[in-house]
Amino acid sequence: MEHLVEISRIIDGALKGDRAKVLAYVEQLARKLREAGDEKAADRLTQTATQTKTSEVAPNIASAVATRLPVDTESRFSLADEEWIDRATAHIVLDSGVQQRVDEFLRFVRAADQLMANRVGISPSMLIYGEPGVGKTELARHIAAQLGLPLITARSDALISSFLGSTAKNIRVLFEHVKSRPCVLFLDELDSVAKLRDDHHELGELKRVVVSLLQNIDALNNETVLLGATNHSHLLDPAVWRRFSYKLELLPPDPEARAKMFGMFLGSFVGDPAALAEYVEISSGATGADLRYVCETAIREAVLADRAIVTDTDVLRALVHLRLGVKADMSRDDAPLVKAVRDISPSVFTLKRLAALFGSSEPTLSRRLNSEDSHGQQRAKAPNQGRPHARRRSPGK
Numbered sequence: 001m002e003h004l005v006e007i008s009r010i011i012d013g014a015l016k017g018d019r020a021k022v023l024a025y026v027e028q029l030a031r032k033l034r035e036a037g038d039e040k041a042a043d044r045l046t047q048t049a050t051q052t053k054t055s056e057v058a059p060n061i062a063s064a065v066a067t068r069l070p071v072d073t074e075s076r077f078s079l080a081d082e083e084w085i086d087r088a089t090a091h092i093v094l095d096s097g098v099q100q101r102v103d104e105f106l107r108f109v110r111a112a113d114q115l116m117a118n119r120v121g122i123s124p125s126m127l128i129y130g131e132p133g134v135g136k137t138e139l140a141r142h143i144a145a146q147l148g149l150p151l152i153t154a155r156s157d158a159l160i161s162s163f164l165g166s167t168a169k170n171i172r173v174l175f176e177h178v179k180s181r182p183c184v185l186f187l188d189e190l191d192s193v194a195k196l197r198d199d200h201h202e203l204g205e206l207k208r209v210v211v212s213l214l215q216n217i218d219a220l221n222n223e224t225v226l227l228g229a230t231n232h233s234h235l236l237d238p239a240v241w242r243r244f245s246y247k248l249e250l251l252p253p254d255p256e257a258r259a260k261m262f263g264m265f266l267g268s269f270v271g272d273p274a275a276l277a278e279y280v281e282i283s284s285g286a287t288g289a290d291l292r293y294v295c296e297t298a299i300r301e302a303v304l305a306d307r308a309i310v311t312d313t314d315v316l317r318a319l320v321h322l323r324l325g326v327k328a329d330m331s332r333d334d335a336p337l338v339k340a341v342r343d344i345s346p347s348v349f350t351l352k353r354l355a356a357l358f359g360s361s362e363p364t365l366s367r368r369l370n371s372e373d374s375h376g377q378q379r380a381k382a383p384n385q386g387r388p389h390a391r392r393r394s395p396g397k
């Protein structure tokens, strides 16, 4: 049977006298019918729902429901943010294995009717973990956009109330809200709950919060798509971890994904396509957020210089900053810095490129490199006097 999910939720809402839930799922069902070309049935459904008590119902059912995001009773801050994401604006680039897992998740969630009818339904939940900037939040936006549902992002600052006892209540209120409408609930920065351990909260409070989170997740009853994200998977309570049927680790992008990202972030400003391979080579280990920073910095340079495309120098300068830190001041052709840049990749940072980056001549730079190389050899003979290896710093975060 088609649309089993929506119909069962409408019945559930009606039996419990939950008007908002009935209206929200009627809206969702009508949208699906319209997409399938059945305008008549969609109009009829919407009419039936809105005629029940016309005075109480706004013309656009979804907007009437959406305006009631719950708030923290003490601070009055909204407990969540709501976003409708246009498919065209949620661009995510993933390594192919990860992309397959995401596609599989989307297929299973879309086919919930069929899977439920055959008793092999899944809990539509995914925990996304990985270091900052790898695209966890972006992936949650992509999933909501693909499912055509609003993304309700829990605001951990508002949710975790400074008043003892209120945090668990806030969690319950938020979960009650998401159960009343079709949406994707996104618990971003899930580790913030675990971090309560370091705060002034006592351990008993933390336990209550975790128990409340678990109970509420369980009570979702497979009806709401639940996404969670964390940078610190090891801090998560194992019981929270187990609640998610899909666990997806996002890593810094592989070369193929980096090439796509450079193309995507540079957009119409992309210059020499042949140079893309070089950008990819020297950006190993960078996250999507790092690459976005690099491309946006390069585009700014191009815009200020009144150019319609970026040059290699624009992009390479930003990449050097990414690798060596923003303090790598290329306005001075300081010998150790010239060498550090060349050592990122001697095949990319040729004398010609170095000359363009440092605004200096090739013979001068060649002298700097020779002097630095001979110093280096002397230092190697006298160990412990060399400079410590510079750690990679990301100015993008």
Ligand SMILES: Nc1ncnc2c1ncn2[C@@H]1O[C@H](COP(=O)(O)OP(=O)(O)OP(=O)(O)O)[C@@H](O)[C@H]1O
Residues within 6 Å of the ligand: 091, 092, 093, 094, 130, 131, 132, 133, 134, 135, 136, 137, 138, 139, 230, 231, 287, 288, 289, 290, 292
């Ligand atoms: N895989 C990716 N595909 C496309 N864009 C990406 C990707 N990863 C990062 N980005 C870009 O970097 C920005 C920051 O990424 P995002 O906020 O999703 O990272 P995050 O993993 O949630 O980081 P944090 O742990 O700091 O919250 C995004 O808005 C997006 O523009």
Ligand SMILES: [Mg+2]
Residues within 6 Å of the ligand: 136, 137, 138, 188, 229
């Ligand atoms: Mg994030």
